[in-house]
Amino acid sequence: MMFQSTAAAGLLLAIGASAQSVISSGQGFGTYYYDIDQVDACGTTFEYQNQGGVMCSSETLLSLNQMDTNYIVAMNNTQLGADPSQYCGKRVVVSVNGQKSDLQLFIGDGCQRCGTGSSSSDTWNAEGAPGLDFSYTVLDQLSGGSACNDGHMSISWEILDETIYNFDGSSSGFVSRSGSSGTATVQPSAQSATPTTMRTSASTAQSTASSSTCSDNAWQCNDNVLEQCIGTTWTPRVTCAAGASCQGGSNPYCL
Numbered sequence: 719m720m721f722q723s724t725a726a727a728g729l730l731l732a733i734g735a736s737a738q739s740v741i742s743s744g745q746g747f748g749t750y751y752y753d754i755d756q757v758d759a760c761g762t763t764f765e766y767q768n769q770g771g772v773m774c775s776s777e778t779l780l781s782l783n784q785m786d787t788n789y790i791v792a793m794n795n796t797q798l799g800a801d802p803s804q805y806c807g808k809r810v811v812v813s814v815n816g817q818k819s820d821l822q823l824f825i826g827d828g829c830q831r832c833g834t835g836s837s838s839s840d841t842w843n844a845e846g847a848p849g850l851d852f853s854y855t856v857l858d859q860l861s862g863g864s865a866c867n868d869g870h871m872s873i874s875w876e877i878l879d880e881t882i883y884n885f886d887g888s889s890s891g892f893v894s895r896s897g898s899s900g901t902a903t904v905q906p907s908a909q910s911a912t913p914t915t916m917r918t919s920a921s922t923a924q925s926t927a928s929s930s931t932c933s934d935n936a937w938q939c940n941d942n943v944l945e946q947c948i949g950t951t952w953t954p955r956v957t958c959a960a961g962a963s964c965q966g967g968s969n970p971y972c973l
């Protein structure tokens with residue numbers, strides 16, 4: 719009897735601890751493009767990036783500021799745009815040198831650089847290289863404090879079939895989990911060097927965006943590209959996958 723209940727408890731524990739299935743994985747480079755807590759860091763300001771709407775909240779158009787967490791991760795925007803419901807809000811486990819981080823990161827946005835070039839490239843290229851885009855705070859934690867100096871770092875990742883944030887418009891986005899909080903921890907940084915290697919999806923896009931002005935956070939279709947107004951400039955955010963086009967006008971999606 720004693721043995722049976724112990725065995726049953728052990729089995730339950732084993733089930734509870736079993737790994738969630740992996741829906742996507744890869745390796746490449748991590749960069750940063752926003753920060754809710756440290757708006758001015760690395761000799762730059764994230765003021766405009768923070769005002770950008772996250773791709774996974776295309777219905778309610780929540781900005782990074784409104785999401786109010788540094789744990790949003792941007793992934794290959796082509797992959798995300800092709801099937802947002804498969805990835806949005808899902809947990810991302812990031813590994814550095816094969817060591818898994820326990821940061822409660824989740825997919826929330828699209829990254830243009832992460833969807834350009836070869837998915838198997840192991841060479842850093844600011845215009846296109848596989849990887850993920852993070853908050854500055856998270857990249858600084860993953861890199862052990864060298865986010866500003868290095869601008870990018872080698873990572874690998876797994877996207878798990880585990881929803882930790884609901885983008886479906888329910889009042890509280892964070893799925894409650896015992897013993898874990900969805901909010902990012904603030905890690906003060908003494909770094910101040912200006913990164914020379916960093917090019918985020920948003921800043922890359924801004925430099926090539928058309929010059930027509932717009933009001934911040936508005937969206938539009940431009941052929942098969944979803945564009946968002948960031949800093950009064952139309953900025954490409956998502957390129958629809960082959961066979962899909964941008965539809966929906968000011969509330970666009972790929973179909």
Ligand SMILES: *[C@@H]1O[C@H](CO)[C@@H](O)[C@H](O)[C@H]1NC(C)=O
Pocket residue numbers: 794795796797831832833834835836837838847848849
């Ligand atoms: C991005 O995703 C698309 C669609 O899944 C894929 O074809 C492409 O190789 C990916 N690009 C990178 C750089 O990972």
